[in-house]
Amino acid sequence: MKIAIVGATGEVGRMMLTCLDEFNVPMTTIDLYASERSAGTVLYLGDRALTVQKLEEDSLSRSYDYVLFSAGAGVALHYAPIAAQNSRLVIDNSSAFRKEKDIPLVVPEINGNLIDHYHGIIANPNCATIQMVLPLSILDHLYALQKIVVSTYQSVSGSGHKGIETLLAQRNGRQDLGVYPELIDLNVIPQIGAFLDNGYSQEEDKLIFESQKILNLPDLKVCPTTVRVPVLYGHSESIYAEFDKTVNLEEAAKALKNAESIVYEEHTYMTPRGLNSSNDSFVCRLRYGVDNHSLCFWNVANNVRLGAATNAVKILIRHARSEGLL
Numbered sequence: 342m343k344i345a346i347v348g349a350t351g352e353v354g355r356m357m358l359t360c361l362d363e364f365n366v367p368m369t370t371i372d373l374y375a376s377e378r379s380a381g382t383v384l385y386l387g388d389r390a391l392t393v394q395k396l397e398e399d400s401l402s403r404s405y406d407y408v409l410f411s412a413g414a415g416v417a418l419h420y421a422p423i424a425a426q427n428s429r430l431v432i433d434n435s436s437a438f439r440k441e442k443d444i445p446l447v448v449p450e451i452n453g454n455l456i457d458h459y460h461g462i463i464a465n466p467n468c469a470t471i472q473m474v475l476p477l478s479i480l481d482h483l484y485a486l487q488k489i490v491v492s493t494y495q496s497v498s499g500s501g502h503k504g505i506e507t508l509l510a511q512r513n514g515r516q517d518l519g520v521y522p523e524l525i526d527l528n529v530i531p532q533i534g535a536f537l538d539n540g541y542s543q544e545e546d547k548l549i550f551e552s553q554k555i556l557n558l559p560d561l562k563v564c565p566t567t568v569r570v571p572v573l574y575g576h577s578e579s580i581y582a583e584f585d586k587t588v589n590l591e592e593a594a595k596a597l598k599n600a601e602s603i604v605y606e607e608h609t610y611m612t613p614r615g616l617n618s619s620n621d622s623f624v625c626r627l628r629y630g631v632d633n634h635s636l637c638f639w640n641v642a643n644n645v646r647l648g649a650a651t652n653a654v655k656i657l658i659r660h661a662r663s664e665g666l667l
Contacts, residue, residue, distance in 0.1 A: 342661065342666055343406050344366070344405060344407045344657075345372040345403075345405045346372075346374065346411070347408065347420060347424075348374070348411040349379075350384070352501055352502050353649040353650050354373075356645050356649065357411060357650040358371075359650070360650045361386070361654055362386055362387055366658065368386075370405070373392075373393045374400055375393045375396060376395070377395050380393055396416070398423075400420075401423045401424040405424070406428065406429045406430070406666065408430075409432050409654075410434060411434040411653075416435075418437045421438070429660075430657070431463070432462075434649055439547070439551060441464070444463065444464050445463050447465070447466070447555075447656055448652060449659045450602050451478045451555055456659045457660070459660065465656065468576060468647075469547075469576055469578065470551040471648050472622040472641075472642035473489075473552070473640055474552055476580075476600070477580075479597055479600045479603070480593060480597075481556060484586040484588050486556065486583075486584055486585075487584055487585055488561070488564075488583040489563045489582050490582075491581070492565070492578070492579045493566070493567045493568055493578045494568055494572070494576065495533060495544075495568065495569055495576045496572040496574050496575050496613060497569065499644050500521075503520045504519075506519065507520050508526060508571055511525060525570075525571050527571060529568050530569040533545075533568070544567040545565040545566065545567050549565060572613045574643060575616045575641060576613075576644040576648060578640040579639060581637050582630070583630070583634060586634070587634060588629070588636055590628070602620070603623075604619070604622070605625075606623060610639055616641065616643045619642075620646050623642060625640075626638055626639040
């Protein structure tokens with residue numbers, strides 16, 4: 342397969358390359374693109390050295406099977422349609438196309454049927470959304486999900502490499518705010534993205550809309566509070582969910598334990614530091630909420646892997662199978 346990555350030198354772009362290698366995706370061509378500032382950087386696919394090329398107007402006029410974008414909404418809005426005209430499928434990790442009615446927003450384990458034989462652009466969901474909807478989709482099938490109240494604890498890598506640099510610089514004594522509105526070192530910031538007129542932040546708006554779209558529940562009630570915390574990698578979420586049907590706690594636990602891409606921790610819990618290179622969504626501390634129509638649980642995942650690169654590569658793999666390429 343012929344594959345390109347746009348934004349290859351960023352946190353997610355580099356992880357996309359790693360995931361392509363880890364998932365043994367066969368590639369006859371792999372081209373890496375980035376801004377002029379990052380062009381010339383050498384990245385590795387196994388022991389193979391790849392030189393990053395400058396993204397230019399005609400770069401994506403070439404024909405690829407798959408073009409993975411992780412370069413921000415502005416770049417995606419300009420270049421993804423060009424790539425879609427010349428390539429089999431474009432998978433975009435930015436927010437550029439997630440609200441477009443005719444563009445699928447996909448977590449393959451949940452709505453992978455939207456991928457099969459589709460040509461054009463597919464939107465990769467927000468990192469905090471992906472890890473949450475994986476267990477919620479299982480519970481929805483059992484008990485009919487009605488409402489979500491979620492508080493997130495999101496790592497600085499969710500802001501890209503600049504977020505990591507900001508935290509590490511502050512850990513070393515610098516007082517420069519970097520990419521955040523407040524100091525992030527030894528602090529938590531209850532704001533991710535600009536505030537909207539309704540009082541919710543942009544990140545919170547993503548959780549509301551994307552959960553409804555992916556789960557195909559347009560009337561789902563979602564109340565999120567998104568918080569940036571001084572953690573390098575791994576997003577955590579405290580989730581309260583209400584259901585139409587009576588919940589059986591043992592049945593719910595068994596279903597989560599057997600679900601794809603979910604690790605259910607029954608007698609312990611996961612923390613961001615324990616994730617390492619996991620591609621799974623961890624569900625811990627499962628318990629009843631205010632009654633037997635509700636559940637609470639702790640949810641942790643690697644935001645750069647499951648929350649971005651891994652999901653994008655899983656989309657690629659699912660589509661390639663439907664096209665007979667795998």
